[in-house]
Amino acid sequence: MDPDHLIQEWDDNKSDNTKIMPVMFLHQSGDRSARAKYNKVVYDYKKTDKRGNSHFGAGYDLGPEFSYRMDKILDVDIPTAVNFDAMNGIWIKIFKYKLDLLKIGAKFNYDVDDIVNSETDYGVTIMNVKIWGKGVDNTKNSSENICNPTCQRCSNECKAKNEESKDCITKCTQNLEWTIWSSKDDNGNEKWSKDTKNEQGKERFAKSKTFMVGYIPITVQGGVKGEIGLRAVLAMKSHNKLELEGGPYLTLQGFVEGGLGGSFIGVGVGCELTLIEIYLKFNPSLQILPSYPMAVLRFQAPLVIKTLDGNAYVYVRAIIIDTKFEFIEWKGYEWNFHIFTDPLAWGFGAVDEYKAWYYDCAEFDCSGNAMREGVIFHNWGYNGPTSVSNTDHFSARWEGYHKFNQGFYTFVATVDDFIKLWVDSNDDETFDTDELIISGTTGTHEKRVEINSGYHKVKAEYKEYEGAAKAEVSWRKDNEYQAWYFNNKDLSGDPVMMRTESVIDWNWGKGSPRKGIVNADNFSVRWEGDFEFKESTQYGCWKEFSCFCDRF
Structure with missing residues (x-):
């Protein structure tokens, strides 16, 4: 029990008089298939190790792993997912920033139940710069607002687990959706909508005033702005959900800004507040999961009304540059009224089972x-x-x-x-x-x-x-x-x-x-x-x- 004679006791010699006692925790890991991505393992020689903490550290990933998943479809065992990972690398982490000193190899993952998150990658990376190779970038086709509430929950969960939230957000944004079609133009503006701006791109219902404090110009402006029209987006989301969301909408916002400089050159802070937003959202979706096999067709048409959403930001303007950096955002009130009594849903195949x-x-x-x-x-x-x-x-x-x-x-x-x-x-x-x-x-x-x-x-x-x-x-x-x-x-x-x-x-x-x-x-x-x-x-x-x- 104590071969090295490390246990020490207090001098009063009571029954609970242990002063120092070494404790060792032993943990037997599962078999190698537990580390593989899927439950059927062809081989797994992957070796990983890391040292340090969440701010500073170093580690490596070496060796290949090849696994797949089998599912019974129409009473026939069929492979429905496969993962090959022969990516080898050495990395360090400084102030939570992960730097790949050297990464070389290839990896491939495909899942018929989650095509969006399938990936391929091969090449050579030195000091975070890929000098050769190619990979599928899932963020390339993602929607503009990639860090939506789902992503935010992902970030919060990573922080709760004391993991690298930046890496989590990156993974989360890649796992959101592929935008197949959108009503927005190349500049991110809705093509079938009309806003309150004039021909010069200025808000019609806004007033500004500039006054001097010594030799420094101070500009304050405020007003209301709005938009009305149709918007829509067709996207393939995680777990094979093809979803269309669109319909007529109307928004009206109030805003106020103040800062140094004039209307064309300046820096300052501002605030936007949603006075009213009305959106009649038609939302059909089709989800197909071949490994079950099953499909679910859903349809809902809620009338969404929002108010008092808002944000605060810092703005920088320099003639042709007009940039905002948001630092506070808050949610107001939201009401959903369904045109139908309940959202409609139809299931086909292996639904209502496990x-x-x-x-x-x-x-x-x-x-x-x-x-x-x-x-x-x-x-x-x-x-x-x-x-x-x-x-x-x-x-x-x-x-x-x-x-x-x-x-x-x-x-x-x-x-x-x-x-x-x-x-x-x-x-x-x-x-x-x-x-x-x-x-x-x-x-x-x-x-x-x-x-x-x-x-x-x-x-x-x-x-x-x-x-x-x-x-x-x-x-x-x-x-x-x-x-x-x-x-x-x-x-x-x-x-x-x-x-x-x-x-x-x-x-x-x-x-x-x-x-x-x-x-x-x-x-x-x-x-x-x-x-x-x-x-x-x-x-x-x-x-x-x-x-x-x-x-x-």
């Missing part, structure tokens, strides 16, 4: 085995999943797109040992902090949240350490049925599919409620739910049911 990965390790640091599942409902006891060899120290991850109707849902998770559950309610393909529904250890956890109408991505991560193992996740909605499907005739064992259903009105004929998940024959279903019945109203049940309810 892609599941099981790992022979408790921290996801090993290769996983993929499969399809209709529900997260497993009570393994002291055994484990058939897809892993461990009965303890294993983990699982589930991801799928599920249909929700507008309203409040109660999410329930019963677990032994640990689980996290997210719902991507804003459909931006990221799981924000407020989208973490449940995070808990052994026991049953419930949370009631409001979910917007549409198909939303649901993700769960489960960890089993020792003892009994259980993972059960479900949700229910008031005045709707929670439907449990079993692959037997007597509602026994674990269900194979769970979903909410507004009515019980099915005619499956000779087919299955869910091909590949529920049997076409010898299956059973249990519907249950909480319903609100109005007083002094008659209710009846007919067809296969024999019941009558009067005056609840």
Whole structure:
């Protein structure tokens, strides 16, 4: 226990009298496939190391890695993603600025579920200057406002993890979108709009005054400016979402500026404030994920009204130069009124089910085995999943797109040992902090949240350490049925599919409620739910049911 005799004690010789005791933490990393990008590894000889802190450091990346991902499409195993990385380099970091002293090699990554983030790169870089080679620059076709709220959340998460926020923002801006077409011209101005500027490019409804303080001219100006017209953009976003956003809009802003100099040459500060912005936004999108395989068609047309958004900036003007440097930005109020009662969504293929990965390790640091599942409902006891060899120290991850109707849902998770559950309610393909529904250890956890109408991505991560193992996740909605499907005739064992259903009105004929998940024959279903019945109203049940309810 103490071969080097390093433990020291206090002189009073009490039972808790340890003064100095060396402590060593040992960590066994997972297999090499854990470091590979995808779960099927051809080879992985990648070696990386870094020393230092977030401000100063040095490191290297050496060796090749080649991995791919297999998915079952129409009952056939097909490779859907591949990654080859033979980029070698030595770098240093000074005041958080990373400098590639030497980088040489090639890399390639392609994922059929995320074409936007696919990349290729090869060449030789010395002192951050590429002297030979070529790579795909995803930011080349990105929209003008690349650091949108999604990017900002990415930056905040990196800062919370004490990672390099600059590198994070760079990655985030590359992962946003490719702009296929836009209503803006080459100068960034809307082509189908009219603003309040005159023929000389000056604001019509603005006043300025210059006065002298000694020999120094001081200029103050203010007024209102606006724009009206049509705008639109067609973009391919992360995770294969082709989205069109456009419609008529009107904006009216107030502004004030003050600084040294005159109208044509000067420097100073200014402030802009949105008085009113009205935007009737038509927003159809199509998302295709071949590895599931599935597709989701969405459409919404909200009327968006904003006010009191604003920013403060420093301006520099010198005849033909007019530049602003924004240093403060704030959000005001926003209201969304949907022309349709709810956003519309249609799902095709493997929606309302999960892609599941099981790992022979408790921290996801090993290769996983993929499969399809209709529900997260497993009570393994002291055994484990058939897809892993461990009965303890294993983990699982589930991801799928599920249909929700507008309203409040109660999410329930019963677990032994640990689980996290997210719902991507804003459909931006990221799981924000407020989208973490449940995070808990052994026991049953419930949370009631409001979910917007549409198909939303649901993700769960489960960890089993020792003892009994259980993972059960479900949700229910008031005045709707929670439907449990079993692959037997007597509602026994674990269900194979769970979903909410507004009515019980099915005619499956000779087919299955869910091909590949529920049997076409010898299956059973249990519907249950909480319903609100109005007083002094008659209710009846007919067809296969024999019941009558009067005056609840």
